[in-house]
Amino acid sequence: MQCSVLLVDDEESVRTSIELYLMDKGCKVYTASTAAEGLEKLDRFLPDVLLADLQMPGHDGFYLMREAHKRNSATPVIVISGHADIDKAVRATRMGAFRFIEKPFSLSDVEHAIREAACGSAGRCLLTVDSEGVRMEAPGWTLLGISDAMKDIYRKIMMVSQSNESTVLILGESGTGKELVARAVFENSHHPNGKFVDVNCAALSESLLEAELFGHEKGSFTGALETRKGLFGAANGGVIFLDEIGEMPLKLQAKLLRVLEEKKFKRVGGVENIEVNCRVIASTNRNLWQMVQKDEFRRDLFYRLDVFSIHIPPLRERRADIPVLASYFLKHFAKSCSKRLTGFSPAALQRLTEYDWPGNVRELRNVIERAVILSTGATIEEEHIISSPAGAAPAARQPFAVRTESIESMEKRLIGRVLEQTEWHKAKTAEILGINRTTLWQKIKRYDLRRAQ
Numbered sequence: 001m002q003c004s005v006l007l008v009d010d011e012e013s014v015r016t017s018i019e020l021y022l023m024d025k026g027c028k029v030y031t032a033s034t035a036a037e038g039l040e041k042l043d044r045f046l047p048d049v050l051l052a053d054l055q056m057p058g059h060d061g062f063y064l065m066r067e068a069h070k071r072n073s074a075t076p077v078i079v080i081s082g083h084a085d086i087d088k089a090v091r092a093t094r095m096g097a098f099r100f101i102e103k104p105f106s107l108s109d110v111e112h113a114i115r116e117a118a119c120g121s122a123g124r125c126l127l128t129v130d131s132e133g134v135r136m137e138a139p140g141w142t143l144l145g146i147s148d149a150m151k152d153i154y155r156k157i158m159m160v161s162q163s164n165e166s167t168v169l170i171l172g173e174s175g176t177g178k179e180l181v182a183r184a185v186f187e188n189s190h191h192p193n194g195k196f197v198d199v200n201c202a203a204l205s206e207s208l209l210e211a212e213l214f215g216h217e218k219g220s221f222t223g224a225l226e227t228r229k230g231l232f233g234a235a236n237g238g239v240i241f242l243d244e245i246g247e248m249p250l251k252l253q254a255k256l257l258r259v260l261e262e263k264k265f266k267r268v269g270g271v272e273n274i275e276v277n278c279r280v281i282a283s284t285n286r287n288l289w290q291m292v293q294k295d296e297f298r299r300d301l302f303y304r305l306d307v308f309s310i311h312i313p314p315l316r317e318r319r320a321d322i323p324v325l326a327s328y329f330l331k332h333f334a335k336s337c338s339k340r341l342t343g344f345s346p347a348a349l350q351r352l353t354e355y356d357w358p359g360n361v362r363e364l365r366n367v368i369e370r371a372v373i374l375s376t377g378a379t380i381e382e383e384h385i386i387s388s389p390a391g392a393a394p395a396a397r398q399p400f401a402v403r404t405e406s407i408e409s410m411e412k413r414l415i416g417r418v419l420e421q422t423e424w425h426k427a428k429t430a431e432i433l434g435i436n437r438t439t440l441w442q443k444i445k446r447y448d449l450r451r452a453q
């Protein structure tokens with residue numbers, strides 16, 4: 001690693017250990033014990049990377065960052081701190097820090113961050129702060145929120161990402177974003193050549209799930225025309241995400257436990273052990289401990305999975321995130337529908353924040369998508385906030401059930417609008433409405449809906 005690093009830390013032992021380690025990796029290292037000394041050496045040596053502690057006597061790391069950016073805004077800054085505080089990470093990120101590393105850390109973590117900074121390649125997953133709130137994002141997904149609960153989740157993601165091996169158990173109701181948290185852990189960890197491989201344990205039968213996870217030998221069963229290495233093989237060097245782990249059959253739980261403990265497995269129909277090195281992240285919306293008590297889930301596997309757990313509270317317990325998420329979805333769907341929408345009316349926003357959201361973020365996303373389709377003006381009005389395709393809901397899902405027109409007329413109007421919006425693409429219409437195509441066809445016939453000529 002050919003680069004120059006300026007290390008600013010008031011602890012001599014920390015400076016010495018990092019300096020010797022980086023020098024052994026081929027770095028040119030300059031050190032300073034105060035922010036003032038660091039700025040002087042920054043001007044003199046123009047290092048490729050600035051590595052600075054936040055907690056120092058006198059001027060702290062935030063002061064050093066401000067002054068460093070004034071002198072040379074192109075120098076990436078990596079900040080380290082011994083105080084686990086998401087607010088400090090957010091503040092450092094807002095000021096332009098390339099990476100935030102929390103003590104205690106391994107020297108390889110520091111090396112990895114410096115390599116990325118020196119190469120000018122930003123980390124794949126960044127913690128950022130803007131007018132919409134605090135977010136973690138990478139291409140294809142965004143984790144967003146401003147509540148204390150979300151800040152705690154960000155903190156835990158950053159903590160567990162320092163390790164590439166510890167198993168992680170993500171808990172939460174359906175629709176809370178468990179897969180997004182799993183992806184955030186993967187993106188923040190160091191897996192240079194590894195992949196993120198996911199599988200829903202509830203979507204496949206026992207035999208299919210076993211073959212999917214561990215692969216199979218050619219001819220091991222009818223239809224096995226070739227050897228497949230399986231998802232554990234594909235995830236080697238990366239992460240395998242086992243969604244809905246509570247639905248995994250007991251037989252496969254035993255095989256999974258062996259992989260976690262021995263780092264090896266046999267393919268279906270195979271006799272040779274195959275070694276694998278990948279991180280396992282699991283999620284569930286069930287109470288695994290209760291399942292253990294009922295002998296529905298292996299106790300030893302539970303303890304092996306629950307090394308580090310992250311609980312995602314339901315949306316009704318973090319209402320501060322509702323307006324933030326709603327605005328984010330509004331911008332996304334307004335753009336995809338080519339509509340100019342400025343926001344929500346006060347009545348619409350009140351309805352959103354007072355609702356309990358049993359379907360959590362997933363339900364909120366669908367409701368905002370329907371609202372954008374129904375909207376005709378510059379803002380989303382209260383009448384556009386519909387919790388189900390029929391425009392009504394069970395009593396437990398009030399206040400959405402209150403309507404001044406019949407359910408049938410609202411359903412007819414909604415289906416007609418979505419059909420027009422999708423140019424009568426029935427599969428897309430059914431997907432947006434949350435119904436199957438057969439039901440959609442029956443409703444089109446029932447309401448005598450016809451495409452405008």
